Amino acid sequence: MxxxxxxxxxxxxxxxxxxxxxxxxxxxxxxxxxxxxxxxxxxxxxxxxxxxxxxxxxxxxxxxxxxxxxxxxxxxxxxxxxxxxxxxxxxxxxxxxxxxxxxxxxxxxxxxxxxxxxxxxAQKTDVGNGIGYVNPEAFQQGLKGINPLRMDHCLIYGPDIDANRKLFEEVLGFGMVEHILLEDGKTDLATWLSCGTKAHDIAMVRHGEPAKLHHVSFLLETWEQVLRAADIMSMHRVSIDIGPTRHGVTRGTTIYFFDPSGNRMETFCGGNYWYPDMPPITWTWDEVGAGVFYHDRKLNERFLSVVT
CATH class of the missing domain: 3.10.180.10 (2,3-Dihydroxybiphenyl 1,2-Dioxygenase, domain 1)
Incomplete structure (x- = not known):
């Protein structure tokens, strides 16, 4: 688009x-x-x-x-x-x-x-990615750590996610890619919104407290890099919430973990593409476990309750 x-x-x-x-x-x-x-x-x-x-x-x-x-x-x-x-x-x-x-x-x-x-x-200084705009090499050498490609998206928690969604759609031009319904089959528990062709650029979950962060996500290129990220986290004794695993929503592969202050972060790979002519994918309450964690097909309680 x-x-x-x-x-x-x-x-x-x-x-x-x-x-x-x-x-x-x-x-x-x-x-x-x-x-x-x-x-x-x-x-x-x-x-x-x-x-x-x-x-x-x-x-x-x-x-x-x-x-x-x-x-x-x-x-x-x-x-x-x-x-x-x-x-x-x-x-x-x-x-x-x-x-x-x-x-x-x-x-x-x-x-x-x-x-x-x-x-x-609209403006931020371009400092480059270390390999230039002319005849670039495949990647920088000597990099350390997990080394994600980019900061990819965030998930926020708060009460009126319906009004949030309306603002993003009607004012900022986002589209809803996927959503999870509550038991009544009508009310959204969570929505995933995109401003481009990605699976999502911001997501939100209905929650009693306002202004809460669930996670900031960083993109990796392959499933093997997700597994390597898990190894690095283990080497450094990082507190892992869940993963490596796969989401049903977006179909992305994931690890959730905590920084030293308790902020949840994510390494994320893959995910659906989306165009504005595509209808949103719906997940029903009876399959919410598979929607969030496709392999386990059940929710991790921390995923719903631990926010900063």
Whole structure:
């Protein structure tokens, strides 16, 4: 599909309890590349195949969780247009000046009905992926850790996911790829939304508390890399929630695990493609276990209850 509005997830800003321990984890275990630190104490990272300066940002705080999740849009005209649509929809927006985040242009910030902070921006400095735009090699050498391709998506928890979905669809141009229904056969327990052709760019689960993070996900290229990620996690004694396994929803392969602060992260591979002419895939309550964890066909209780 022609991508002319929201292009893709751009960055996640996550709170951590111990900055030094977290930097070591995301550098040595995850294999992210540190790209800078700012005066407010934020530390910036990118995945090795990403070209933009940052996609994952951490800051020290008293509680773990998600400060904001951002999407990159096509250009400044698109940013202005989408801000206008948000205001017409009744959403209060805030302009964050260029440079407030390192190497990042002006951002439009707003809150979802679930109270999660979302940002839109058009500009971020291209620092390259280490192999260039002309006659590139197959990959960088000497990389360490899990080494994901990119920061891929997030899953958020909150009460009014129906209003969230409506905003993403009607204002930002997302489409619903899959959903899980509750026992009444009508109400969504969870929805997966895409702004491009991916299985999802953001997902959400109905939950009593607002503004909760379930996980930020990083993309791997093959199932073998998912298995290797599990080996690396075991070597470093990382707390694994579940996996390696497969989802029914998206059909992606996955490991869920926790960073040192208790934020859940995911390594993810594969997943369906999606186009706007395709109807959403529906999972019914009697098959919710297979929808979430296809091999076990039952839910891991932590998956539903542990959030930050």
């Amino acid at each position: 022609a991508m002319t509005g929201v292009l893709r997830p751009g960055h996640a800003v996550v709170r951590v309890l111990d900055l030094d321990e977290s930097v070591k984890f995301y550098t040595d275990v995850m294999g992210l590349k540190e790209t800078g630190r700012d005066n407010s104490g934020r530390v910036y990272f990118k995945c090795n195949e990403e070209h933009d300066h940052n996609s994952f940002v951490i800051r020290k705080a008293d509680s773990a969780g998600l400060d904001a999740f951002a999407f990159k849009v096509l250009n400044n005209a698109t940013l202005n247009e989408l801000e206008g649509k948000l205001k017409d929809y009744g959403v209060t927006t805030e302009r964050v000046p260029a440079g407030e985040m390192l190497e990042t242009g002006e951002r439009v910030r707003f809150k979802l009905p679930t109270e999660h902070v979302i940002e839109l921006y």
